[in-house]
Amino acid sequence: MPQIRPDWIAVDWGTTNVRAWAMTDAGDVLGALNSTDGMCKLSRDEFEPALAKLLAPWMTDAPVDVLACGMLGSLQGWVEAPYRATPCAALASETVQAPSVDPRFSVRVVPGVRQNKPADVMRGEETQIAGYLAKNPKFDGVLCLPGTHTKWVHISAGEIVSFQTFLTGEMFAALSTHTVLRHSIDPIGWDDAAFDDALADALSRPDRLAARLFTVRAEGVLNGQSGGVARARLSGALIGAELAAAKPYWLGQQIVVIGASFLARIYMRALEAQGGAPHFADAAEMTIDGLTAVRQNAKAGP
């Protein structure tokens, strides 16, 4: 296998995972590497050795530029990359140098975006947004980025106008593994009809979440409901409540869901059930496109 020689390296450094892509100057991907050295496992001086270990297969004596987005730019990360405040261009024009001693790489970090009122923050999603807009510069509408902390983002004239974060994904994880629901839920099972029913129920009575969750448990105890049905009902209950609250974002708007396959699929299914016609974009591709766009933008700058 010939060794990969990247022109530069794109990195998405999240809370629990790190992904790196070997890039050409033209924006093509030569290879990818992953690790579980997420921000939450590292103290400030452990980032550099973690990156050196991850990138070892691609390293030579020639120094290479690394451009990274995500939680490594937070206060608890490698270097704080101060938030840009909304409204702001989707594409960052400034990046922050991470302190390092290893001569083989030079690491710059893309800043996150903050909103002052209601208080909200993102780190990593701004780069996916920049990636989507790099390929769709005329887009005006709403981006939905489902994940641990799902974001709904209003885009107009190339700017992030406003956004709102929902804790839905993390609620799903905490409720399905750290409450009595863990006895009723199959960790990989699924049932589309149960999801649709729970979604419609949650949209019509979004306040009833805590009661609906106990019903998921009671149906398991009394009526032998399957673990896949229980999982789909929990998901439908949480996403339904989110869609009810996010309605000002998506109703009557052009919507693009940027996510990984399964989660994006169920958000699109939910939006379609409400009469929406969302488009799909792959989150990892958008991150790569976004880092490529930031690199070109920063190069063109002063």
Add this chain to the structure above:
Amino acid sequence: MPQIRPDWIAVDWGTTNVRAWAMTDAGDVLGALNSTDGMCKLSRDEFEPALAKLLAPWMTDAPVDVLACGMLGSLQGWVEAPYRATPCAALASETVQAPSVDPRFSVRVVPGVRQNKPADVMRGEETQIAGYLAKNPKFDGVLCLPGTHTKWVHISAGEIVSFQTFLTGEMFAALSTHTVLRHSIDPIGWDDAAFDDALADALSRPDRLAARLFTVRAEGVLNGQSGGVARARLSGALIGAELAAAKPYWLGQQIVVIGASFLARIYMRALEAQGGAPHFADAAEMTIDGLTAVRQNAKAGP
């Protein structure tokens, strides 16, 4: 210290804790013992040794009756005490013998209560309800039993007419310790004004829970919100959503909150903010009164 010689022993065997009270035939409490041998830690044949160990300070050669309520009567417990179905008398007239070999005690278990539609179950709360009604036989109205799984119970003519369980307490625990909110929340801090604000906000827009939770985090990151304020806001957001959904239960009704001190206090504060005038009853006292009433009722029976 003279040894305690109970006429009988009352036991509340929950998921995580066991409490035992040494009782006289007249219903007076001579002493109490606790352990953390909750149902979730025990297989079926470990209940009897766990009870023998807990009750050792009170044991003599003379056999003693034990009457117990709670999760020991579940399918995963010591012996399954099949649910009674609503509508049903608050006071159980039948109990189930737990299999045991130790000649020093004989254990009977109070059955739980089920509701077929919407599916719902309780084990332990039915005994607190029976205790309240033993002292307040004319009560007609709503009992609120806040806890891990908060119950709202409609009582009329001495019967449990219907009830609804909310996962609120367990959601609070899972969200405050197993999501990003753990970085923002002080485990014992509190702020009444923050609770009141979050409660009012949640009552007016109960669908916005997942967004509100992320705002609690973002206010910590951006604006230095204290951990006590964050904890009170999470509590207010969850209890506000619960009150919004439980409104058909409490609006315009006579309400009694049966609980432990702090949690009962915040539920009462929340109900008072909505114009209610709830009364308070202590959960442990209601359990003791309820087991006393069941014992007398069962004695009077065939």
